[in-house]
Amino acid sequence: MPDLPASIVDARRLLPSVDxxxxxxxxxAAVERYGHKLSLRMVRDELASAREGATLEAVTEEALARAVLERLSRWTRPRARAVFNLTGTVIHTNLGRALLSEPAIEALGRVARAPVALEYDLEDGGRGDRDALVEALLCELTGAEAATVVNNNAAAVVLTLGALGAGREAIVSxxxxxxxGGAFRMPDIMAAAGCRLREVGTTNRTHPRDYRDAIxxxxxxxxxxxxxxxxIEGFTSTLSEREMAEIAHAAGLPLVVDLGSGALIDLADFGLPHEALPRDAILDGADVVTFSGDKLLGGPQAGIIVGRRDCIERIKRHPLKRALRLDKLVLAALEATLRHYRDDDHLERTLPTLRLxxxxxxxxxxxxxRLLARLGNDLDARFEGFNIELAACMSQLGSGSLPVDRLPSHALVWRPRAERREERERALRRLEAQMRGLERPVIGRLKEGALWLDLRCLEEGDEAAFIDQLARPTGTEGLR
Structure with a gap:
């Protein structure tokens, strides 16, 4: 190891001991809050870092102590952190999709704190079926004969295909x-389920004879x-569920409909674009319908399978069913969410996702x-490198729901004042990264040479917290 300059050796000697x-x-107070073991580790790490960077300027003990506090804060910060979703995508896969209602959150806490009758029949004292917690509700809301649930809709599709079509051909347009998302493709899902894919029709047009000829x-x-x-728009043709059910049943085959998102109510009643309903697919003759719990339904992540009783029984007997089953927490939240649909008169108030x-x-x-006034009055000096304005924009539902439909909204737009393009791009990247680095990260989107913060998902109760953290010196250093 090479000899170190005397100045560094002297600086190291000035560092305090660990104790x-x-x-x-x-x-x-940190030792009381975080414990002696973790605090000691952070002290040792900070002193080791200080020794590596020692210079003639002696580091004060107070500065070292504050650095240790910062280390402790970073180390104990949860990875699953709450963020401000200002992307303009309401049901954002990367940000956790649907928000749960307060009754659903309360249900999570209730079953987490105590034993729960999960697979225990309280009436006869024997073993029960965990699906019974939600099956009756799902049947009532969709018109299906039976229902079962798994951990997401991809799992629902794999399980359904595996139970009803493994080793045989599955015909699809x-x-x-x-x-x-994540490059999961329907052909791959079919292969994983043990089905042999049989494609019919073309990309833009599929006719009844295509299915009949392939059977x-x-x-x-x-x-x-x-x-x-x-x-797909333009010169297109596709079959309805009713037409496909007639063809399938004439050949003695089941029809499986994957709705993906799935909604339990007609969104058009709330001024939103119409989304396909499981109930309509069941009425049109589908034998099994699969859809998600954490998209337009507004509940926890789940794959919901409803349909004909004999089909559902075959699906529940499949070996993968146990591997894909829901735990008590998700089932409790799903039950509470479904009860909203059965009992509530004003879903647009009780379901956060629908409210947004x-x-x-x-x-x-x-x-x-309101935010622009606060930014202009209180924080203008901090953002002198940017023009901040309010502009109209369009939000989207997200997670594959109604991909071509948009919702009118407004956004705070942060546009850098620098003259050179390279400087503007650097300023934007720095701003976007530092927004993500706030105590509660702010997630927006970069477009048209600016950072857009769509305000659809920022409700009045969160405005103060949003402004407060932008005003903190530790949270906004370097934003200019």
Whole structure:
């Protein structure tokens, strides 16, 4: 190891010992809060870092103690952190999709704190079926004969295909071979389920004869996949669930419909675009319908399978069912969410996701005007490198729900004042990164040479917290 300059050796000698720094007044409360073991580790790490960067300028013990506090704060910060979703996508897959209602959150806490009758029949004292917690509600709300649930809709599709069509052909329109987030593709899901994919029709047009001509002794089922995350327009033709059910049943085959998102109510009643309903698919003759719990339904992540009783029983007997089952926490939250649909008169108030989707443009604009006034009056000096304005924009539902439909909204737009393009891009990247680095990260979107913070998902109760953290010196250093 090379000899170190005397100046660095001297600076290192000035550093306090581990015990001395740990006893610093600023760290006494930290030891009480975080514990001696973790505090000691952070003190040692900070002193090791200080030794590596020692210079002629001696580091004060107070500065070291504050650095240890910062280390402790970063180390204990949860990875699953709450963020401000200002992306303009309400049901954002990367940000956890639907928000739970207060009754659903209360149900989570209730079953987490105590034993629960999960697979125990309270009436006869024997073993029960955990699906019974939600099956009756799902049947009532969809008109299905039976229901079961798994951990997400992809799992629901895999399980359904595996139970009803493994080793046989699954016929699906070429225009419905979708790819969902994370590069999960319908052909891959079918292969994983043990089905042999049989494509019919073309990308834009599929006719009844395409299905009839493809059915043979190897056919196990017909599959219709709702195009939830894309749209084909122009010269198109596709079959309805009713038409496909007639073809499938004439051949003695089941029809499986994957709705992807799935809604239990007609969104058009709330001024939103119409989304396909499981109840309609069941009425049209679908034998099994699958959809998500954490998208338009507004509940926890779950894959919901409803349909004909004999089909559901086959699905529940499949070996994968146990591997994909829901735990007590998700089931409790799902039950509470479904009860909203059965009992509540004003779902747009009780379901947070629906409430955000239904926010009127005037309310969002008023939020923006209040925030803009605060930014201009209190924080203007901090953001002198940017022009901040309120601008109209369009939000989207998200997670593959109604991909071509948009909702009028307003956004705070942060546009850098620098003259050179390279400087503006650097300023934007720095701003966007530092917004993400706030105590409660702010997630927006970069477009048209600016950072857009869509305010649809920022409700009045969160405005003060949003402004407060922007005003903190530790949270906004370098934003200019």
């Amino acid at each position: 001395r720094l740990l006893r610093h007044p600023l760290l006494q 070429r225009g419905e071979l979708i790819e969902i 043979n002794q190897e056919t196990g089922l017909l599959v219709k996949v709702h195009a939830s995350n894309y749209a 989707l239904c926010r009127d443009e005037g309310s969002i604009r008023a939020t923006g005007e």
